[in-house]
Amino acid sequence: MELNEQKDAPLVIYLTRYSDTLISLSDRTKLAKRLKADMFISLHCNHSDNRKARGIEVYVTVGTSKYSDDSTRFAFQLQMT
Template sequence: MKKALKNVSFVFLLLKMCIVFGQETSTQKRIVIDVGHGGKDSGAIGINGIQEKDIALNIANAILKLNNESDTPLDIYLTRYNDTLISLSNRTKLARALKADLFVSLHSNHSDNPNTRGIEIYVAPSKSEYSEQSVWFAYQLQNQIKKQLGFESRGVKFANFQVLRDTIEYCSSILFEIGFLSNLDEKSYFTNDTNVTMLAHTLLIFLIHADL
């Protein structure tokens, strides 16, 4: 990033999905946003005690709010809607139950070096019919975040994270590390509501134009 940067329970949600599928006639694409960590799992802890789980939830809720206010909202679901710990396997089971077209896992980073900064986007190294599209989405999102918000990029990378490994067989999936909470500039960015809204808007526009 440049210095000047331009619960519903899991079971209840699955029951709700059964009702939705029973009434569904639309072919609208379905997106699952995986809100990293939660509950007793704080994730990365940054400057002044800022927690990764809270940043991920703030961004996800901002995306959901903007989407719900849209004239033509996307079919978006979160893996958690409050500060609740959902297991990695249940996160991917939800995506499978929803028959998701795209799975986006939101996280933020940490480093012992306070000068480390920038975004990272991961895709699964295993191959499937969705691998090429996942890589394409990762590069497209990287470019949008750099162009619209001025974040530096540390690149698109491959990693065998469980949420990617367990979703790549049936949908496109990416894991987005949105900056470093150990970096003062990036930590400050995420504690500003206007910045969070701008980031959420950029992510939503990316999702709207994703060719699923």
């Protein structure tokens, strides 16, 4: 499902899941390929019983796209905010 509501938005954003169900990184990558995504960033907010554990993980594609460096920079910026 496309997340953007504006037709002329600079980024078209898609969600890979809508509920708390497991979707493998491999399946997420397959979706990005089907969508012919220029950039692919996978954000993970994992659960832990340890109340002191917190943070996110950000995955990007392997350097096969002309936008791979942009994906990596964008993912890094997400981690810093």
